[in-house]
Amino acid sequence: MSNRSETLFAEANEHLVGGVNSAVRAFRAVGGTPVFIQRGEGAWVEDVDGKRYVDYVLSYGPLAIGHAHPAVVAAIAETAASGTSFGAPTEKETALAQLVKSLMPSIERIRMVNSGTEACMSAVRLARGYTGRDRVIKFRGNYHGHVDALLVEAGSGVLTLGIPGSPGVPAAVTETTLTAPFNDLDGVAALFAEYSNDIAAVLVEPVAGNMNCVPARQDFLEGLRKLCDEHGALLVFDEVMSGFRASLGGAQAHYNVMPDLTCLGKVIGGGLPVGALGGRAEIMDYLAPTGPVYQAGTLSGNPLAMASGIATLTELAKPGVHAAAAAWTERLLAGLKARADAAGVPLLTHQAGTMFGVFFTDAPSIERFEQVEQCNAERFVKFFHGMLAEGVYLAPSAFEAGFVSTAHDEAALAHTLDAAERVFASLTV
Incomplete structure (x- = not known):
């Protein structure tokens, strides 16, 4: 040592x-x-x-x-020389959005955020606002950031430290979060049978990366897609880890299963603090300012992260x-x-x-x-x-x-x- x-x-x-x-x-x-x-x-x-x-x-x-990487270092240095954050639109936001859309087959519209946690938090709020329902299904060992409502039977550091949930998260906050075993379609079907009219979304890591690396079965993801369609719920892929890793187009391209919403993390910023939420235009347009679901962030889409992300994904997509x-x-x-x-x-x-x-x-x-x-x-x-x-x-x-x-x-x-x-x-x- x-x-x-x-x-x-x-x-x-x-x-x-x-x-x-x-x-x-x-x-x-x-x-x-x-x-x-x-x-x-x-x-x-x-x-x-x-x-x-x-x-x-x-x-x-x-x-x-x-x-x-030389391309990333150069992009960050050149951008920083002109300013690090403006709280106003820049061309780089659109350029990175276009690049992500070209690689991720299900994404029609994007909202840049500042972390994978923020992307998952926003996805849950948007799914609830769009469907008018409250409950969300997640899976044991899947980790979606330290969002109160999702810190239930989570993976990552929660497992590492042996913490089943977390003090400071009131029971009332998690009572609308339903959990099922990963790769167990029957467990999800049972939850839909009991709560069908109140399930807004199924949130899943298509390749679990927070209970070590455990890929979903093909039939499991296809079954989730079918159940969500049958019951009017949204299928949300947390690709904070699997995005641009499971394949260039993420796990959704590898499995050819298209989610309604996709959460992305820092890979789209080449390691700088950034994340994104993307999906079908009709759902994404429920976010403010075009829709009633509020979401905002002063540093969202900041020039440094956008420049680093453009350089990273451009190299990766060669x-x-x-x-x-x-x-x-x-x-x-x-x-x-x-x-x-x-x-x-x-x-x-x-x-x-x-x-x-x-x-x-x-x-x-x-x-x-x-x-x-x-x-x-x-x-x-x-x-x-x-x-x-x-x-x-x-x-x-x-x-x-x-x-x-x-x-x-x-x-x-x-x-x-x-x-x-x-x-x-x-x-x-």
Whole structure:
């Protein structure tokens, strides 16, 4: 462990709650001291002591073309020289909207926001306003940001810290939130049978990324689409993680299942604070100023985030770029599985484009949150620290997906697999 990181973390604890500004960073689930990062380039990050790591966190997903990509750095610098925020329209907002629409098949109209959490919060409000109904269905282990009404049986940091919900969220706020098991269509059908006339929306991660990486089954998403159509509810895809990762057009393009609304996160800003809500024009036009559902944000669509997003998605959309990164991810997982098998370590892997998950289990498949909970958490902790010591940076939680960028190359692959071979061998001692 970096001595300087320990010093900085001790200092941070004097000023920041838990020494961090986002709970999962505190390493509570894995123990030890968080690594303080001072710079990133391509597929690599460097800590404050100068140690380099292959990065599979990538700011929890948005750095789809790697750290400090020259096109992104240039776009941000050029834009910042003209001003960082105006609270007024700019051309870049329309340019990014057009780019997102060209890649996401279901989106006809977009509203830029400032985070994935804000996108999901706005989606729920819009769905309720559009349908005139109150109830929303979500799934166990799916995380949609720290929105009060959606912080029920959630994934991500809530799972990592072992918190079933959160103090400060009144029961009255969540009483209209219904939950069902992920990948369980019968459970959703039962809820519709009981609450049919009061369900505004079904909100789902088509590739769950907050209980590790668990892709939905094809028939599950197709069934959700059918149930929503039959009962007059909206289907909302939370593609904060899977957007432009499960495929260039997101999970909806991969599965060919079109939602009514789509929530997007920081990948559309190349890692800067941004998000978006998009969908069918007739629904989106219910938002103010064209409709009665209020939503606003002073920094929404700010020039820096728009410039970074345009640069990021333009690079990602170049012919063959996303496909090559997805193929690299497949090679990574095949290499990890082969080395785990050779060491006698039970390992299951999942992939959705450039998202991935590793599960320490001998189960033949994982489709639900309850199965993720049954994986060997102690073995993950040992694997995490072993890989960290070898210069491979993974999320400090067994409930977080991993990510690959277009910058991950042969050197990064060799470094990772060599490290994994040594670490897997140590797990059997």
